[in-house]
Amino acid sequence: MTAAVLADRVTAGGDEPTRFEPIESWYPVFYLEDLDQLKPTPFTLLDRDLVIWWDSQALEWRAFDDRCPHRLARLSEGRIAEDGLLECPYHGWAFTGAGTCDRIPQQLPDAKAETSRRACVKSLPTAVEQGLLFIYPGTATRAEQTPIPLIPVPMAEGKPQDGWVMLNTFRDLPYDALTLLENVLDPSHLPFTHHNSVGKRSNASPVELEVTTSDQSGFTGTWADGPRRQTKYHFYRSMSNVA
Numbered sequence: 001m002t003a004a005v006l007a008d009r010v011t012a013g014g015d016e017p018t019r020f021e022p023i024e025s026w027y028p029v030f031y032l033e034d035l036d037q038l039k040p041t042p043f044t045l046l047d048r049d050l051v052i053w054w055d056s057q058a059l060e061w062r063a064f065d066d067r068c069p070h071r072l073a074r075l076s077e078g079r080i081a082e083d084g085l086l087e088c089p090y091h092g093w094a095f096t097g098a099g100t101c102d103r104i105p106q107q108l109p110d111a112k113a114e115t116s117r118r119a120c121v122k123s124l125p126t127a128v129e130q131g132l133l134f135i136y137p138g139t140a141t142r143a144e145q146t147p148i149p150l151i152p153v154p155m156a157e158g159k160p161q162d163g164w165v166m167l168n169t170f171r172d173l174p175y176d177a178l179t180l181l182e183n184v185l186d187p188s189h190l191p192f193t194h195h196n197s198v199g200k201r202s203n204a205s206p207v208e209l210e211v212t213t214s215d216q217s218g219f220t221g222t223w224a225d226g227p228r229r230q231t232k233y234h235f236y237r238s239m240s241n242v243a
């Protein structure tokens, strides 16, 4: 799907206004440049093991549960077959991008076990934006109505403003999402932890944040002085930024 403005938008995090339901949100999982279209890639999202693979028939990235419906082998240890289907490494069942089973090599010629619903694997909605692959792990019918958490690019006359640069960096951090969330909500550490890189100890000052929008999926705000003094600092914090 694309990030086109859709008429019936729903809020990320579900319908309960005081509670954020983590699965009802889009999550960025990979830079596209880090994915290999020729082989399946494992990824764990919200404790759920997934396999990501390139569907060359539909020209789309796919995200499946990383578990074959036959004997539960990891599909991420399989391969992309010659016809572009995802093939299980154990007995060779092959799956289409929609998650249906296309073939079972061991069955008799007139058997049709691959048409059983029990032979299907769950396929999750995916989207590509800003060079990233996003996955929606929640209710599939909500995916298209749920906004994708994108970097708000400053626009001028319909185009990104001159001088706007977006850098791709990826770090595996050995701690959980809540610890990271607490860290990125706390810009007062910047002058010390990042002294001589993006911070300077002498710039430490009170954080006077003006919250401009807020709902269960996050908030935006502005700190007029900013951690670098006289540099406005915009907060954009969404729960799905930190999963």
Ligand code: FES
Pocket (backbone or CB within 6 Å): 068, 069, 070, 071, 072, 073, 088, 089, 090, 091, 092, 093
């Ligand atoms: S476990 Fe996948 S085909 Fe048997």
